[in-house]
Each structure stands twice: as structure tokens, then as C-alpha cells.
Amino acid sequence: MVDVVFDPGNVVPPAEVEDVELYHPHSWITKYVFSQDAKVIAIQYAMTAISIGVVALVLSWLMRLQLGFPGTFSFIDGSNYYQYITMHGMIMVVYLLTALFLGGFGNYLIPLMVGARDMAFPYVNMISYWVYLLAVLVLAASFFVPGGPTGAGWTLYPPQAILSGTPGRDFGIILMLVSLMLFIIGFTMGGLNYVVTTLQLRTRGMTLMRLPLTVWGIVTATIMALLAFPGLFVACVMMLFDRVLGTSFFMPAIIEGGELQKYSGGSPILFQHLFWFFGHPEVYIVAVPAFGIVSDLISTHARKNIFGYRMMVWAIVSIGALSFVVWGHHMYVSGMNPQFGFFFAVTTLIIAVPTAIKVYNWVLTLWRADIHLEVPMLFALAFIVTFVIGGVTGLFLGNVSVDVPLSATMFVVAHFHMVMGVAPILVVFGGIYHWYPKVTGRMLNDTLGRIHFWVTFLGTYAIFFPMHYLGLIGVPRRYYELGDAAFVPPSAQSLNAFITIAALIVGAAQIAFFFNLIWSLFRGKEAGSNPWRATTLEWQTPETPPGHGNWGKNLPIVYRWAYDYSAPGAKEDFLPQNQPPQAVPAPAGAAS
Amino acid sequence: MAIVVAVILALVAVGSVLFHFLSPWWWTPIASNWGGIDDTIIITFWITGVVFTAIVLFMAYCVFRFRHREGSRAAYEPENKKLESWLAIVTALGVAAILAPGLTVWYQYVNVPKGAAEVEVVGQQWQWSYRLPGKGGQLGTSDPKYVSPDNPLGLNPDDPNGKGNLVIIGDDLHLPVGRPVKMLLRSLDVVHDFYVPEFRAKMDLMPGIVTYFWFTPTKTGTFEILCAGFCGVGHPQMRGNVLVEEDKDYQAWLLKQHTFAEMFKADPAREKRASVR
Secondary structure (H helix, E strand, O other), X not given: OOOOOOXXXXXXXXXXXXXXXXXOOOOHHHHHHOOOOHHHHHHHHHHHHHHHHHHHHHHHHHHHHHHHOOOOOOOOOHHHHHHHHHHHHHHHHHHHHHHHHHHHHHHHHHHHHHOOOOOOOHHHHHHHHHHHHHHXXXXXXXXXXXXXXXXXXXXXXXXXXXXXXXXXXXXXXXXXXXXXXXXXXXXXXHHHHHHHHHHHOOOOOOOHXXXXXXXXXXXXXXXXXXXXXXXXXXXXXXXXXXXXXXXXXXXXXXXXXXXXXXXXXXXXXXXXXHHHHHHHHHXXXXXXXXXXXXXXXXXXXXXXXXXXXXXXXXHHHHHHHHHHHOHHHHOOOOOOOOOHHHHHHHHHHHOHHHHHHHHHHHXXXXXXXXXXXXXXXXXXXXXXXXXXXXXXXXXXXXXXXXXXXXXXXXXXXXXXXXHHHHHHHHHHHHHHHHHHHHHHOEOOOHHHHHHHHHHHHHHHHHHHHHHHHHHHHOOEOOOOOOOOOOOOOOHHHHHXXXXXXXXXXXXXXXXXXXXXXXXXXXXXXXXXXXXXXXXXXXXXXOOOOOOOOOOOOOOOOOOOOOOOEXXXXXXXXXXXXXXXXXXXXXXXXXXX | OHHHHHHHHHHHHHHHHHHHHHOOOOOOOOOEXXXXXXXXXXXXXXXXXXXXXXXXXXXXXXHHHOEOOOOOOOOOOOOOHHHHHHHHHHHHHXXXXXXXXXXXXXXXXXXXXXXXXXXXXXXXXXXXXXXXXXXXXOOOOEOHHHOEOOEOOOEOOOOHHHHOOEEEEOOOEEEEOOOOEEEEEEEOOOOEEEEOHHHOOEEEEOOOOOEEEEEOEOOOEEEEEEEOOOOOOOHHHOEEEEEEEXXXXXXXXXXXXXXXXXXXXXXXXXXXXXXXX
């Protein structure tokens, strides 16, 4: 596996590689709007995801204003508070993080990193984006229908999601369910592309074990998505039928307003099983691409191979597989058969082992490295810190009896924000700072980047680390006001106010990021094709930004793994994957 | 630059540990038998706290010690099977050390002790009601179809066991200190959760089935109930109180409660309503 520079016997002969018959766009519309080029589709996904993500960010400020200063803002009441939390949660998890990692980073990086000209099915890939956009528009429309968006919580539990007493039960919930179904359809189309391209369109010499971990992360997440999203799809269909047709998939006999409703015989727990069978893999679908990307950020900027590459691949795959047998840990106190608690606690804590191995390997990559503290590296380091916090609090919640007092408290909210909302978002930022020069040909401004980094990292830590302790006290989640509660000390309200101020400051700091993105497009320093001196194929394109077809006349040929940094005997401290081994005379005095 | 980053990382680790020990925000004192949960939490804090601090301090050290300087070059070490195996084993042991007490407590949680009293908790948007077996010692059957203005809990009027059940609508629940009690949870509409932080134990109310948990109150006092399962816009206001008291005070309270038979009188109009459904 290790190709060092002295080994001339390991040359891959340049055989004939059958090139792909690539379509060629002929008009501005087919080049920039209805484009089949994965790079354009990637930017479309990213811009749409970030736009709707900003909406969700603003909603979070509204939520924090209520929690930090309850009753101060008269336009925030119980009803719209629940609409804010629902839309914030669903947008962030599904429409931002999943779409950005898979549709954004995946579309841009996979063809380039495997040495392909484009995805395997470019037309379907294009359609996948427009279906995703339609899903986003349907979701956004729920803000404008009578009753507003659903306020059932992102988990959409029945029976309350479709009963009065929960905001949006008239139209908002219908639009949410339809939007999710559209999203899943779109992502199946895109997902098939990412998997098939990686399996079938790798360039000559690019074996699976020479792929960068970014590809392993995104592709594993895609396979998980293809297997998990159908669970959500059927749950949405059944809930839609319950709402619109009066069926009782999830609806038992219910008293509403003193009257027995027409439903009977249904099982609300069935929805929870279906939802979490999707929902747990979903949170790993968000995390696993981040795992892959951060490995590449660390190795590039530490000028050192990722430590334990084979174990890292094994860990990503086993985390992906194990994530399908832990869903019950979201349901420990749901009233499901308590014996399940033993099984799910064991599987949940087992998954901690490959995850911990990844953390050790990231950190061991820093050992005896040559660390350049560029902005992407700073974000990668911050990822490790916040991911460890987020991960270990998962050990509390996964341990079934410990989950009993902690579930449905702010401890859970703090946990999932730290592990899903902070750590992977830091990787999104790091990835954007890292790959922006390839996408645009210009560097992002370094000073603005550092300001953005420090405020975001320390600010989000200040928001979510103390929040765990509110949960330990017993402060429940999904309470828009706690009111008088004898067991909660008044200082807890001060903590809430502090967290709100921190959240608003972190929000304001993102202005620096968006300004940087736009300003650097026009005034950023010219980057050249490989400003970070990285080994992976995307940096070896003949043009920057890469042109249509990525590689010019000839596809690259790969001779080595993705991590030949500081290889002994090499003149440069990096060897691109498509650099052939050189015949170099043995050092003087060595045996021949 | 590197020293600044290293110091900040170290401060994050140390600051987090200090916050844990110095902040005033800690769990509310326990008033039930479930101290085993608290003990497991403490064990988990120790193990995860040590791991977190070690990892971040090690990172801080590396960031400083292996910062790029003129002429520096990284080592080339693709893997180290021995170190990786050792780390995996230690991690597995740490995980087992957390799981063992957690599962032991869970085993106790799912096995209700013999002789535990039974109390039914009925949740409805947005108040708590209760039913005690009363003198007959057995709870009667129930079904949402029986719900009516003078039978708000939906008890079966034809079940003889139900007639002596004590019914408490929207008021405080009293419990005797020191006696294990099995809480039977029933919802008439949506998902709720009966949560008293001092008792640690809780469980969702799931419409369509009866769920349960058990605990032994160990301290007298008044404890607040919070609904811990999102149930609509009234969710934060779905509150109540549990008063744990000495047995003689508890018996006195019991005597004052109304039975189902007292609340529910035969009403011809109701027979007509029932036949229409």
C-alpha cells in the first residue's frame, strides 16, 4: 500500500482508459442553470442549502430571544415558538447539513477526487437538484399558508402532529410531509450518482484503498441514506393518509375537546420506530462526511499522512453499518418494550469504539507532524474538541438508565447541537476555506477567516457546553417558558440569558464569513492550482477552476495512496497521487 | 501563533473541568431510590472527563511542539497496529465500565418489586389526573369511548372493580414515603411524559397503550411534575405536584378522595349518547 519514491517496479503502465462520451452544453442556460456538470450542480446545492440554512439560523435567534428573555418579545408566543423549533430543526438537519455534505461537497469533490470527468448519470444528477429545490420551496411555502408551518417538533410525532393543539395541523404538516417526500426522491437520484461514480468511474490506478477519506465518508453516508430514507418516506406517506384521508396508521382512539375522534387502533410508537430507523442513520449521514473531510484537512495542513488509514476506512464503514441498529436509544422512555433497552444500549455504546478510534487517529496524525495553522486546520482542530464533547455526552444518553432522567431535557439539546450542529458545521467552514481556492481560483481572506474562526469556535462552545448543566438540573426541552419552578435556581435564567447573548454574537460573526465569500470572489489573492500543496487529485487539474470535463484531453493515472506527505527521500514534502514513482539511485553505501 | 492556539486549547479543556466543579448548576437532590442512576452518571463523568482532558491537552501539546518551523518535516508513519489495538481495547474497557452499572440499574428499573402499590396517571392536554385502586385494591378497566363530562377518565362503568377507584382530577397526587409504587401511565390524547426531576424515574404516556415505571419516594416534601413529552402548545403549562408524606397523613388524605361511583351517577341521557356512537 505504501508507495515510496524509490520503487520503480511498481509503475502502473498507462493502458488505454476508455473515456466517457461527455455531453456538451451549448447555451448559457444549459451551462449555468440547467447544467449537468456536477461542479455547477454542487454550487447550486450549496447556495440553496446555505440560503435556507440562514433562515433556520434566524429562527434560532428568535428561539434564543424567548428562552433568554422570556416574555420580552410579544411577537413570540407558544404557538409560533414551536413552529420556529420545528422548522429550525428540520431545515438544519435535512435541508442544510445533508444537502450540503452530499449534494454540495459530494457533487464537487467526488468526480475530481476519483479522477472522473463527471458523475455517472449527469442528467439524473441535474434533476436531483431541481427536485431538491422544489422540496425547499414547498417547505418554505408552509410559512405562508393559513395556520403557518407545523410546530410538531422536527420529530413530527403523532398523534399530536395532526391534531389541534399543535400549530400547523391544517396545512403546515401536509407541506412538511410532501416536502420531505420530494427531498427523499431527489436524494435517491443524487445518491445513486455518488455511489455508482465512485464504484465505476475511478481512474486507472485509483483503487478503493487509495481513495481519500473524504470520498469514503461521503459515499458511505450516501449508501446509508439510500437505505435509511425509505423508512422516513413510508412514515410520511402513512401520516399524510392519517391527516388527509382519516386513516389510523398512527392514531389510536383519541379524545379531543372532550369528543372521541374517528380514529382508532393505530400505533404512535410505530411512527417513532420508522422515524428513528431513518433518524439515527441520518445523524451519522451528517457526521460521516465530516469525518472524511476533516481527515483530509488535518493531513494536508499537518503535512503528514492520516494515521491509520485502513482503520479509518474500517471505522467509517462499521459506524455506518452499526448506525442502523441503535435507533431505539431515541425511544428508551417511549413506552416500547423495556427489554429493548438492553439491546440498544449495548449497540449504542459499541459504536463508541470505532468512533473513538477515529478521534485517536486524528490526534495521532498531529504527533510528529509539521503543523501549519492555516484557517482550515484551525477548524479541523476545533472539530476534534467539540466532537469529543458531543460524542461523550452521547455515552450518557445511550446508557439506557442514565437516559431516563436526561431524556427530553436540555442535556439532549446540548448533546445533539454540539455533535451535529457545532462539530460538522466547523468542518463545513473548514472545507469551504480549504476548497474555495479550487472552486474560484482565489484565496479567502486570511484575517477575516481567523476572526470568523475564533468567534465561531469559542462562541458555540460557550453556547452549548454550559447548556448540558441546565439539562442536569432537569430543565425540559421544548418549553418556551419555564415559569416558576422550585427546583430550578434563579441563576439558571442568567445562564439562559448568557447563552442567548453568545448565540447572537456567533450569529453576527457569520457576517464576516459571507462578506469574505463574496469579497474574495473579486479581490481574493490568486490561488494557483494547488495553494495548499495537497496530494489529492482535485488539486492536480490542468485548469483552476477545473474546466468542463475536469482533466483536459487525458484522464489522470494514479500511482499512490492519498497521503504521501513528507515521504522519506522525496524532495517535496508531498507527492500528488498522479505523480509516477521516479527511478532514484540508492543512497551511497547502501547494499545493492 | 502556535503557542496562542495551544494555550487556548488547553484553557478550553481546563476551563471545562473547572466549570464542572465550580458552577452552581448541578442536579436537584434526589428524593427516590434511584441513586444508582446518579452513581452511573458520576462514573461516566469521570471516565469521559479524563478522556476529553487527555485528548485536548495532547492536541495542545502537539500543536505547539510540532508547529511548522524553517526546515521542519513530518514523520512518515502510515499505521501502528500495536498502538491502535491497544487503544481500541482500552476504549472497549472504558465503554464496558460505563455500560455495566447502567444496565444493572436498568434491570432493576424494568422489574417492579412485588407488593408495589399501583397508581394510574392519566394525562390529557394539558393536565394530570390520577386513579388509585381504593378499598377494592384493583383498578377497573377503561377505554376512551367511555369519556364523558362526568367520566373524564373514561372508566368502564360496568366494571365492578372500577366503582371503588379513587379519582383525582387535575389536583395534587399524594404518596406515602418509603413505599415502592408502580406508576401506570395512560394518555387520552397525545404523547406526554410524567417527569419529577427529584425522582429521576420517568416514562412517556403513549396513547393506545398503558406504560409504566416504578420508584420508591425516600423524602417527604412537595415535588413538581413537568410534562416531558411535547404535547402541543400547552406543554410547558402541564404541571402538577406530588406530595410525599408520612403514612398517617397519607391515609388521612385518602379518606378525603372521591370514588368513581360517587362522581359518576346513572344518567339516561348518557345511555342514549353511548348507543349513538
